[in-house]
Amino acid sequence: MAFPAKTSKTLNGKLSFPSKPSSETPQFSPRGGPPPRTATGSAFPANWAESPCSPSRLSPSVVRSLPPSSPSPTSPCWTSPPTYFTLSGEIPTQIMELTELETLKLGTNFFTGKIPPELGYLSLLQTLELSSNDFYGEIPTQIGNLTRLKFLDLGNNFLSGSLPSDLFPKLQSLASMDVSRNSLSGEIPPSIGSLKNLTDLYIGNNHISGPLPGEIGELSRLEILDAASCSITGPLPEEISKLESLTKIDLSYNPLRCSFPKGVGKLQNLSILALVFTELNGSVPAELGNCKSLTTLILSFNSLSGPLPEELSELPLLTFSAEKNQLSGLLPSWLGKLKQVESLLLSSNLFSGKIPPEIGNCSMLRLLSLSNNLLTGPIPVEICNAGSLLEIDLDSNYLSGTIDSTFVKCKNLTQLNLVNNRIAGAIPHYLSELPLMVIDLDSNNFTGTIPKSLWSSENLMEFTASNNQLSGSISNEIGRAAVLERLVLNLGDCVILVDVLISHNLLSGEIPRSLARLTNLTTLDLSGNMLSGSIPPEFGDSPKLQGLNLGNNQLTSTIPGSFGRLGSLVKLNLTGNKLSGSVPVSFGELKELTHLDLSSNKLDGELPSSLSSMQNLVGLDIKASNILLNEDFEPKVADFGLARLINACETHISTDIAGTFGYIPPEYGQSGRSTTKGDVYSFGVILLELVTGKEPTGPDFKDLEGGNLVGWVFQMLKKGKAADVLDPMVLDADSKRTMVQVLKIACVCVSDNPAQRPTMLQVLKFLKGINDE
Known part of the structure; x- marks a missing residue:
């Protein structure tokens, strides 16, 4: 809020009254380091004597108004100190001695405590600004004694209580009142109608409740009514139509729960009407077209229905927002x-x-x-x-x-979003000639290839074209998209420069090595295509890459060891390809990695011990379809076993519980937190699935057996029926011994006592040992 500047009888918020420092004395405190000193050691400029508050420039009335205990007029506290100073403490009660004070501005400081009632003795005060401090408590009713007060700003504090009903009757000169951004509660008193000269009323961002009183219609000079973000309810009084001087109404974020306010069409000077999130219902009234000065109309996030009235076409609107409603009918041509x-x-x-x-x-x-x-x-x-x-x-x-x-x-x-429509045909070349930063074409019927010219764009940061019918190879020209951060090309999702999303299309050929030149790339999704060849090792030189999804293609060869240099990588998905070889030891360097899916490939070898350092890995969504043993019972790499591999001597890693029912260990029901030993339990359930051929839960299991696979297995073992546990579909004389050994390992993994479970590394060594025998 702007207050008129005064050259006399003014104190601009830089006062210190008691001659002796105390806890209540406002003190200058440095912001951002100590202030520069002058030659005399003062924290104030050397030319201070030439300021409007120097002794030669202070008006005689201000000098005479100083109490005997106040500093002399030569004190720096009579001028606005530099910006690196703020005042703190409480306002001293001696302020009542400044009986000729007309303007008091102490805003944007660190004052605390309650607003002193003694301010009510400053009978000549016209401007009182205490905004943006740490005042708390109720608004003192004594402020109502300031009959000459024109500007009152108490906004952005911690004031509580209700608006005093006896505050307003005597403030006949008040033109502007701001009590917004506090914790005031209760209803607006009807006495507010006595403020006949009020032009600006800011009461928003409080806990004020109840309806607007009809007496508000008596504020004939009111121009601004801002009561957003309170708990005001409807219906709005018809008397609001009497406020013919109103230029702005903002009642957004209040539970009005009513139809459009009646009589609003009579407000000829209204230029801004904001009723966002007010639970308005009914239709938009045609009489709104009578508000010939209306430039901003915001009705978003309500329950308005029906068509838009054509009368709105006569308004000089600059902004018209009616999002998230139930408006219907044809989109009007008007x-x-x-x-x-x-x-x-x-x-x-x-x-x-x-x-x-x-x-x-x-x-x-x-x-x-x-x-x-x-x-x-x-x-x-x-x-x-x-x-x-x-x-x-x-x-x-x-x-x-x-x-x-x-x-x-x-x-x-600069931004074009056509996602989730039925648009067909080719992606046109002319898009590269526009200053587009974002192109989102997901989930349409686009066909053909992606124009090479797009990758020459100097502005494109995001290109998505997933879930389309795009074909052809990814052009080597993509490396020219210098600012691309996202590229998604999965079946129609292409996000360039920052994100590249082109997943789930029909793209074929090899992944161009030039993609690695997109140094701003944070997301690359090429999943669900028909890409072939090897993964370019140059990806290891993408320092900002956080998400890489190459899953469900036909990629071959090994996983590049250079991936270990992707220090920002959070998610890596290589599932459903034909990758071979072992998991690179360098994966242990991926400290930020939380999700890793290498399932359904042809990887072999042992998991490197360096994976024990990947302590951020999460994800307990584990199923037998993800973790399999081959015909020699060698473990395949999938998105489970890497979830939490750490050394047995390390303490467990607590992460939020996540997983599939039937695989979760019993202790999770008590702690609600996942552990490495919990992962071992889940892996044990997987092994039981493999050797028994049964699901982890289901109607086959009785309550006496725990109602699940683990309970059933232990009951059968107690009865000496271990052979009956094994899946008869795959059981034969040659495999029985091996299956029994796997069963024993599984039973150790699913022990009720987490301390008795082995580590994942030990489990993998056990399984490898079976094959070596």
């Missing part, structure tokens, strides 16, 4: 009459039909969001007639056709 609108946000409604080409007549439109509606048909080529659009979001509709020339005129477009 939207094209909003010649000045810059933001048109109508996403997450029930609008149907085609996008009207008249939208292209909105010559100032910069942001257009129509996502999550029921729109159909092709995107009109007129959409960018004005060429002013910066962002277009048409996500999750039923749009069809192609975009062969749709966005050619969007010369300023």
Whole structure:
């Protein structure tokens, strides 16, 4: 809030009253290090004597108003100290002696304590600013004695209690009141209607509840009503229509739970109306079109329904937002009459039909969001007639056709989101000629190849085209996308420069080594394609890469040891390929790795001991489909065994519990935390599945057997029926001995006592020992 500057009878928040320091004395405290000193040792500028608060410039009335115990006028506390100083402590009660004070500004300091009631003795005070401090307690009713007060700012403190009903009747001169961003509660007293000269009222971000009193309609000069983020309820009083001077109403984030306020169409001077998250219901009234000064209309996150009234087309709107409602009907063509609108946000409604080409007549439109509606048909080529659009979001509709020339005129477009539609055809080359930073084309019917020219873009940071029908190979030109951070090309998800998402398409050929030149890349998802060849070792030179998903392709050869240099890598998925060889020892250097999936490959050899240092690995979603033994009972590498391999001498790693029911050890039900010994238990369940051919849970198990596979196995062993536990489908004379040994190992792993379970490294050595025999 702005307060008028005064050249006299003014104290600008830099006061220290008692001559002796005390705990209540406001003290200058340095911010950001000690202040520079002058030659005399003062913390204030050498030219201070020339400031407006020097003795020669202070008005006689201010000098005479100083109490005897106050510092002399030559003290630096009579001027605003440098920005690296702040005041703290409590306001001393001696302030009541400044009887001629007209302006007191102590805002943006570290004052604490309660607001002293003695302020009520400053009968000449016109401006009181105590905002952005640490004051607490109730607002003293004595402030109501300041009959000349025009500006009151107590905002951004820790004040509590209710607005005193006897505070307002005497404040007939008050023009601006700000008590926002506190902890005030209770209802707004009807006496607020006595503030006949009030123009600005800020009471938002409090716990104020109840309805707005009808007496608020008596504030005939009120221009700003800001009561956002409280607990005010509806319905809004009809008297609000009497506030003909209002220019701004913000009641957002209040549980109004009512229909649109009646009489709002009479507010001819209203320029801003914000009713976000107010649980409004019913329709948008046509009378709103009478508010001929309305430039900002924000009705988002409510339950408004029905069509938009055409009367809104007569408004000089700059911003129109009605997202997250239940508005329906055809998207009106009259939207094209909003010649000045810059933001048109109508996403997450029930609008149907085609996008009207008249939208292209909105010559100032910069942001257009129509996502999550029921729109159909092709995107009109007129959409960018004005060429002013910066962002277009048409996500999750039923749009069809192609975009062969749709966005050619969007010369300023930086973000394009067409995700989850039915758009077909090729990705056009002209997109590379636009200043696009984000292109999201996921889940459509795009075909053909990705234009090589896209990778020459100087701006593209994200390209997603997953879940399409793209084909061909990934061009070597992709390495030219210098700022690309995300590239997703999984079946239609291509995110460039920062994220590359092209998963789940029909891309084939080898992964170009030039991808490694995308040094800003953080996410690369090429999963679910038909890529072949080896994984380029150059990926090890991608310092910012956090997510790499190459799963479900036809990649061969070994896992590059250079992956150990990916110090930022969090998730690595190589599942479902034809990779061979062993797991690189360098994986132990991936300190940030939390998820690792190497399942369904042809990896062999032992797990390197360096994996014991991967203490951030999580993920207990383990199933027999992920961990298998081959015909020689050698363990294959999958996304389980690497979950938490650490040395037996190390303490366990506590992580949030996560896993599949039936594999979780009994102690998790008590502690709610996962451990390395819990992983061993889960692996033991996997081994039991393999040798018994049974699921870990199911109707086959009786309650007396624990209701699960583990309980059933132990009951059978107690009865001396170990042979009956083994899967008869694979049991023969040659394999029986080996299966019994695996069964014994499994039983040790699923011991009820975690301390009796081996480590995972020991388990793997046991299994390897069986094969060596």
